[in-house]
Every structure is written in C-alpha cells, then in structure tokens.
Amino acid sequence: QVQLEQSGAEVQKPRASVKVSCKASGFMLKDYFMHWVRQVPGQGLEWMGWINPKNGDTNYAQKFQSRVTLTRDTSINTVYMELRRLKYDDTAIYYCARRLPSIAVAGAYWYLDVWGRGTLVTVSS
Amino acid sequence: DIQMTQSPSSLSASVGDRITITCRASQTISNYLNWYRQRPGKAPEVLIYAASSLEGGVPSRFSGSGSGTDFTLTISSLQAEDFATYFCQQSYSTPYTFGQGTKLQIK
Numbered sequence A: 001q002v003q004l005e006q007s008g009a010e011v012q013k014p015r016a017s018v019k020v021s022c023k024a025s026g027f028m029l030k031d032y033f034m035h036w037v038r039q040v041p042g043q044g045l046e047w048m049g050w051i052n053p054k055n056g057d058t059n060y061a062q063k064f065q066s067r068v069t070l071t072r073d074t075s076i077n078t079v080y081m082e083l084r085r086l087k088y089d090d091t092a093i094y095y096c097a098r099r100l101p102s103i104a105v106a107g108a109y110w111y112l113d114v115w116g117r118g119t120l121v122t123v124s125s
Numbered sequence B: 001d002i003q004m005t006q007s008p009s010s011l012s013a014s015v016g017d018r019i020t021i022t023c024r025a026s027q028t029i030s031n032y033l034n035w036y037r038q039r040p041g042k043a044p045e046v047l048i049y050a051a052s053s054l055e056g057g058v059p060s061r062f063s064g065s066g067s068g069t070d071f072t073l074t075i076s077s078l079q080a081e082d083f084a085t086y087f088c089q090q091s092y093s094t095p096y097t098f099g100q101g102t103k104l105q106i107k
Helices: none
Strands: A003-006 A010-012 A018-025 A032-040 A045-050 A058-060 A068-073 A079-081 A090-098 A111-115 A121-125 B004-008 B010-013 B018-023 B033-038 B045-049 B062-069 B068-074 B083-092 B101-104
Touching: A003 A090, A003 A111, A003 B045, A010 A018, A018 A090, A018 A121, A018 B033, A032 A068, A045 A068, A045 B083, A058 A068, A058 B033, A079 A090, A111 B033, B004 B083, B010 B018, B018 B033, B018 B083, B018 B101, B033 B062, B045 B062
Parallel strands: A010 A121, B010 B101
Antiparallel strands: A003 A018, A018 A079, A032 A045, A032 A090, A045 A058, A068 A079, A090 A111, A090 A121, B004 B018, B018 B068, B033 B045, B033 B083, B062 B068, B083 B101
C-alpha cells in the first residue's frame, strides 16, 4: 500500500527550528520528486519546495529560501523538511506529497497524488 | 509569482446539484492546472490534472476544462462526500501556487 507517514505534532518556541520527517512505504522515494506544502489551519495551501531524492537536488519557494532545507535518507526511504528561525505565523500543518509521474517518465504535466496526513507545527512561547 | 484566484470562495448546494468552480491565473499557464478536494481534517486529494484529465479512481461526475488563464471544475451531481473545500494549483512555474479555496457547503 502506497503511503507517507509523517512525524508527530511539534511545539517550538520562536527562533527555534523544527524538522519534520516523511517516510514512504509501498514505493521507492528515489523514483519520485517529493514536495512539501503547508496550510495554516482553516486557510489555504502554500507550496514550499521539492526534493529529488535520487540526487538530492532541491527547489524552494523564494519565501522560504533562507530558512528551509529539504533532505533525504534513501536508506530508510525518508525525506525531511527543516524550517529554521521559526515565527508565530509558521504555525501550520506541514504536508509531504509525492509527485506523479515518476522521475523516469518524461513529460511536463505533474500533480501530487499521495499525501501524508500532515504534521502540525505550533510556534508558541 | 503566478496568482490563482478561485470563485466563488464559498458555495451552498444540495445533493444531486450540478456546480461549477472557476479558477483564474494571473498569467497564461497553458493547461498546467490541477484540482484537489480537501475534506475536513484530511489531506488534499487530486481530482483532475492537466486541466481536464481525470485521476484514476476519481468518479466521472468530476470534470475539468480550460486553458490559458481560465479554468473550471464541474461536479455533475453532488454526493455527500463532495461537501469539502476545493483548490486549484498551477504546475507551470515555481512557486507552484494554489488558489485560495472554494468551500462547498450543504444548503
């Protein structure tokens, strides 16, 4: 069964960092780009970036460029999202999601077909 | 950044109704447009990709159309599980922005 299991909820103080994990099962991470999207509860979706788990290449939204790092550990089929210098308005649900088609498939159209359940990160003093 | 604007922001309808949601891009995105449904407390799930292609397993009551800057999502006969929030997303250029969402509520 194809699924993404994310780490549990976090509470962090302003200016601290948080690292969220996303473990894949039922498929090999190295075959798919993985994206991260966040959502302030009750609000819209915000794309943060992607990682190519095969070679570690990343692409970040400019808004997060200086504070976010996406990494992977293919030996345990897991990707990570680290967000530094947390602010109160970083309080949100953070999702990882798999991009289709796979890396091996040429073509321009893509979408996010499998999502994790989300990790709530609360920034509070 | 490409801005995606959905209308309406909210919509009330009944089971069996036909509804249409519109998504407009601030610049042309060809047909690099995806639609997602998000049920309360759940992650989004893809319905339509490349503006009009139905994702496998998604019921045929969902359809998408459009190209360039204007797109629509139509649900031909609403079912109970369709009362949720819908988002469009452009997959044309980074950052891959989403619309603000359309909340579909039971009348």
